[in-house]
Structure formats: structure tokens, C-alpha cells
Amino acid sequence: MNIRSIRLAALLVMVATPVLAHSGHETSGFAHPFTGLDHLLAMVGVGVWASMLAVKRPAAAYLVPASFIAMMLVGAAAGFAGIKLPLAEAIIVGSVLVLGALIVAAVRLPSVAAMAVVGLFAVFHGYAHAIEAPTSGTGLYILGFVAATALLHAAGLGLGWVARRSLGDVAIRALGGAVMAGGALVLIAN
Known part of the structure; x- marks a missing residue:
């Protein structure tokens, strides 16, 4: 094994987590994104993708995650208002798979388009947070x-930057593969 393989293996071990189901949430809400592998992977995936986009468009490093947070609040408002969003859980799992695929394929959309993609997914994540509040x-x-x-977005950005600096594009694509694999686990477990 060469040093690059060891670094990649160490990076993947650091981001691996056991599959966690949505369990009871404390009143602070802080634990909720950590208690479902789908939420965790999507949010870290947003950060990793933003780090990839930021190579050519530095503002993407904060615009893409900020878009997710803003639209997540819109989805939460819908949930708290009693509005029903169909297929929310399927779209949340789909968001993990799509984000992973975007990273694996090194898709570099313009920042506005990337903001729209993550924003759409964020509505459903926010909705899930609200209905489980x-x-x-x-x-x-x-x-x-x-x-x-x-x-979690910041962690994804950091992972993306460290991966790129230490191993290049292949490491970022490997992170995308890990996100997709986690999404597949969630899909199988449900």
C-alpha cells in the first residue's frame, strides 16, 4: 500500500458512521441531523460538493450551503404550518444519492444552479425536521x-478541501462514492 491509499482509507474511515434511524430528539434540535444517516450524508455531501465547486467559483463555498440552510427553513416552516409534502422521505434519500453522484461525476454547475439543486432538497430536509419536532x-x-x-456543511467543506489537497480529485470522487454508498444503505434499510 502506498501513502495515498493509506490517506484515502483513513479519510473514508473518518467519514464512515453506523446506520442510524431517526430516534427521539431532544428539544434543542441539534441532534436531529446526526440521528439519521440520510440527513448526515446529505449535509456533509452539500459541503463536499461546495468545496469542489469553489475551486472555480470561490463564492460557492458559502453560497451553496447558505442556500441549503435558507430553503431548509422554508421547508421547516411548511412542516410547522401543517402543509403536507408528498414523498418527503424518498426525496431525502434521493438527495443523498444525487449529491453523491454529482460529486462522483465531478459535476460543476454554476453557483446559482447548484444553489437551486441543494435548495430543492433542503425543503424536504427542513420539512422532516419540523414534523419530527x-x-x-x-x-x-x-x-x-x-x-x-x-x-455538517463546514465538515463537508473541510473534508473536501483536505481530500483535494492530499489526494486530488480522486479523493473527492471517493467521498462522493461514500455518500452514495451510505444513501444505498439507507434505501436498503428502509
Whole structure:
């Protein structure tokens, strides 16, 4: 094994997590994005993809994740308002697979188009956060899942930048493959 293979293996081990089902959530909402592999992978995937896009369009590093967070809040508002979004769980799992595929294929959309893609997916993630919210303490819950989402986006950005610097494009594509594989696990487990 060469040093690049060891680094790639170490990177993949760091991002691997066990499959977690959505379980009870505390009132802060911070844990919610971490309790479902689908949410976790999608949010990290957004960060990894944004890091890839930022090579040619540096503003994508913050515009793409910010778009996700803004539209996630729109989806949460819909959920709290009692609006029903059909196929939410299927679209959430689909978002993981699509984000992974975009990374694997090294798709470099213009920032506005990338913002629209992640924004569409974010509506459904926000909706899921809202419909699983506790009946009290909604403000704190919202702040919690927004903070966790921002943290996961930052982790994805960091992983993307470290992967690119240490192993190049192949490492970022491997991260995309890991995101897709996790999405497949979620699909199989449901």
C-alpha cells in the first residue's frame, strides 16, 4: 500500500458512521441531523460538493450551503404550518444519492444552479425536521438543527478541501462514492 491509499482509507474511515434511524430528539434540535444517516450524508455531501465547486467559483463555498440552510427553513416552516409534502422521505434519500453522484461525476454547475439543486432538497430536509419536532420549544429546536446543519456543511467543506489537497480529485470522487454508498444503505434499510 502506498501513502495515498493509506490517506484515502483513513479519510473514508473518518467519514464512515453506523446506520442510524431517526430516534427521539431532544428539544434543542441539534441532534436531529446526526440521528439519521440520510440527513448526515446529505449535509456533509452539500459541503463536499461546495468545496469542489469553489475551486472555480470561490463564492460557492458559502453560497451553496447558505442556500441549503435558507430553503431548509422554508421547508421547516411548511412542516410547522401543517402543509403536507408528498414523498418527503424518498426525496431525502434521493438527495443523498444525487449529491453523491454529482460529486462522483465531478459535476460543476454554476453557483446559482447548484444553489437551486441543494435548495430543492433542503425543503424536504427542513420539512422532516419540523414534523419530527417536539411540541414545545420550537425556537430552540430550529436554532439547534440550523447550527448542526451549518456544522455538517463546514465538515463537508473541510473534508473536501483536505481530500483535494492530499489526494486530488480522486479523493473527492471517493467521498462522493461514500455518500452514495451510505444513501444505498439507507434505501436498503428502509
